Amino acid sequence: MERTEITNVLTAIFRKxxxxxxxxxxxxxxxxxxxxxxxxxxxxxxxxxxxxxxxxFKLKDLNKMRNVGDMIETIISKL
Amino acid sequence: MIFTSFNFLIFFPILAISYWATPIKYRWVTLLVASYFFYININPVFVLLLAGVTLSTFIFTRLIDSTKIELKKKKYMIINIIMILLPLFFFKYFSSFNNGIISFLETNNLRWPLPEIHLLLPVGISFYTFMAIGYTIDVYNEEIESEKNIGIVALFISFFPLILSGPIERANNMLPQFKTHKTFNYQLFIQGFKFILWGYFMKLVVADRIAIYVDAIFGNVSKHNGTSLLMASVLYPFQVYADLGGYSLIAIGVANIIGIKVMQNFKRPFFATSISEFWRRWHISLISWLTDYVYTPLSFAFRKYRISGIVLALMITFIISGIWHGAALTFVAWGIMQGIFLSIDALTNKKRIAFETKFQLNKKIWYRFIGMCITFSLFAVSQVFGKVTFINDALNVYLKILTDSGPLFIGTPSTLIFIIAGLILLLLKDFTDEFFPSKFLLFENNFKLIRVLAYSSIIIIILLIGVFDGGQFIYFQF
Structure with missing residues (x-):
């Protein structure tokens, strides 16, 4: 999944x-x-x-997410 | 030695001068020696506990960092948390637990082998234990590397401005500050004095004056009518705010004078328009600690239950918060009430926001004011449980407020007059800080004359109407 595609899915989740x-x-x-x-x-x-x-996710992943960028990187690492 | 004692007024200037006179490399040593001296001055025996918690935390955080095996890391973290929680449980909860069993068995004509126990609570233990636990978990979560110098760890856990009642600081903010070689920061130095001055005002003029009235009423619930109990219940949240908020400002100011920045503990809580916002403004260091180390792991574990999982995590977190305040059912009830309020807040959040957006209510002053009044009322209702000894007393207070009206107890008229005057000043400052942060400046005014007048007035007010024979800070008992 492309980064932009991830951002689009995330945007929908956040908005909801x-x-x-x-x-x-x-x-x-x-x-x-x-x-x-x-x-x-x-x-x-x-x-x-x-x-x-x-x-x-692991609990440790959560602690390392400082912003949306970190969140996207963590998601990419899990896909 | 407490901040409002004469000894502290001698101790602190000597320390501040010695600190800045010490070669930069050894300043942490001066602070460590001063912190242990400060604590020993309160009760020498309990310093052994403090040293024990420090040693255990130092050893186990080093062990966590020394291994790459996840299971071992977890094991070391859990062992240390248990080790440092043991004294807290023993001193804070064991006697209540033991005495509770005795009275329960006695009512059933049974005997318990242990006698009734009354232990003296080592002051500050609830605060430094949480700081040590936070540091241990941060090392486990790789948020921070374990400190190699035991002296710095000892200083973090015993740092004298914070040890008695917080703010409950974090290692990632404090350890680097103790280790960096800081030069004198004039702005921070002056800011420290301003915080201390306002902190003394909050404590001596507002909190201790309200305490006279509130203690007179709550100390004799059966003798007072509902009107007076209502007045005391409304005043009590302000007393706690001025007491712990005042203490926190003095602590932050003292730290600032020696060049250390400490987190804010209160952010004008009575201007919160919802209970969730209130808890982001009230006792911030405790609530953010509980959020990071209790609520987040719990809500993460329960996340598949979505909103129900969040409600469950909230309830558990606030019950723990209640029990942290004291080993009594009233504190459990207090925690449950906060949990219920916050759960309702969380459950209705989405609909509330949609409603507010549709009618653009958030910008309307009257709507925000109603929100503030409701939030304050909910908190004041719950605080009755924080003030009384038994649940029945709290229920009795509510019942009397609803059914037993009558003339308001005045006592010494000057008490209520000074309370109102102090509260107006305190809330006026909070109001301008909240809504007009760059206007009506007194302490920060560009004109020196206004600044000097503002400081002088506060000093005069403290000296004239401050209560100098008041008690300890409320949070020393927790």
């Missing part, structure tokens, strides 16, 4: 979970930049990403 129809993802985007992206919705995002990409 965070209830933000116009959200645009960028590599540098962090939870601090998006209202409603908090520790509660974060785990819903993780769970949705796992289902959508058929991957499994």
């Amino acid at each position: 979970i965070l209830a933000k129809d116009t959200l645009i993802l960028s590599d540098n985007l962090t939870a601090n930049d998006v209202e409603n992206w908090d520790s509660l919705t974060h785990m819903l995002l993780i769970s949705e990403i796992e289902t959508e990409f058929s991957i499994k």
Whole structure:
């Protein structure tokens, strides 16, 4: 799967979970930049990403995701 | 030695001068010696526990880093967490557990072999234990390399501004600061004094004055009517905020004066418009610690249950938070209430946001104000459990508030007048910081005269209406 394709799928997931129809993802985007992206919705995002990409994260992966870019890299490493 | 004691006013200037006079390479030694002196001054015996936790943490974090085998890393992490939790459990919970069994068996005419025990809680143990656990997990998660110098680890765990009541700092913020060779930072130095001044104001003018009224009412619930209990219940959250918030500011300010940056512990919590936002502004260091080391692993483990898993993780996390505050059913009830409030918040979050966006409510002042009032009320209701000794007392307080109205207990009129005056000042500063961060500046004003007047006024207010024979800080008991 291409990086752009991953970003597109991720954008759809983020928009759905965070209830933000116009959200645009960028590599540098962090939870601090998006209202409603908090520790509660974060785990819903993780769970949705796992289902959508058929991957499994480890707890250690989560700790290393500092922004959307890290998240995409982690997903790529699991595909 | 506490921040509001005369001894501290002598200790700290001597330390600050010695610290800056020490050759850069050995400044951490000065801080370590001062931190142990500070702690020994409170109770010499308990320093052995502190040293034990430090030694165990140092050895096991080095062991975690020494192996590449995941299973061994995990084993070392778990052993250390158990090792350092043992004293906390023993001193904080064992006597309650033991005495609970005794009274339970006595009601059934049975005998328990152990006598009733009352242990003195080593002050700060709940705080430094959490810091040591956080460091251990960070090393295991490869967020930070284990420190090779045991002196730096000892300083991190015993750092005197933080040891008694936090903020519960993280190794990745503190260890590099203890190791870097810092030059004198004038801005940080001055900022430290400002924090200390405002911290003393919060503690001596606001918290300890409110304490006089709140303790008079809650100390004798049966004698007071619902109106007075309502007043005390509304004031108590402000007391805790001014007490722990004031303590935290003094701690942060003291650290700043010696060039160390420490995380913020409160961010104007009473302007939060939802309970989840409130918990991102209240006792931030504890809540972020619990989020990272308890809530995240739990919600990760339960993630396949989606929102139900999150609710379960929230409930467990806040029950642990309650028990961390004390070994009493009232704290468990307090934790359950927070868990329920936050779960409702999480469950309704999406619909609420959609509703707010549709009617553009978030920008409307009246809507935000209602949100703040509801959030405060929920917190104040739960805090009754944090104040009373038994669950029945809390229920009695609620019942009286709802059914037993009457004239408000005034006591000494000056107490309520000073409480109101102090609260207005405190909330006014929070209000301008929240909504007009670059306007109405007093401490940060460009004109020196206004700055000097602002500092002088606060000092005069502290000296005139501060309570100097007040008690300890509330969080020393936790």
